[in-house]
Amino acid sequence: MSITLLLSALALVAVLALVAAIFVGGAVYAGRVRRHGIDAVLAGARKHRELRD
Secondary structure, three states, X not given: OOHHHHHHXXXXXXXXXXXXXXXXXXXXXXXXXXXXXXXXXXXXXXXXXXXXX
């Protein structure tokens, strides 16, 4: 197995993992919005951001 093939496969896996992470994050966000409503989700994010500062 050549090094270029190995690096290409690694790059493909990294890109696919990034795309999967974006979809999983979107699904988690959509689930929170469905359960709690958009106002509560945004208020929680605002509170979290204020506590971090």
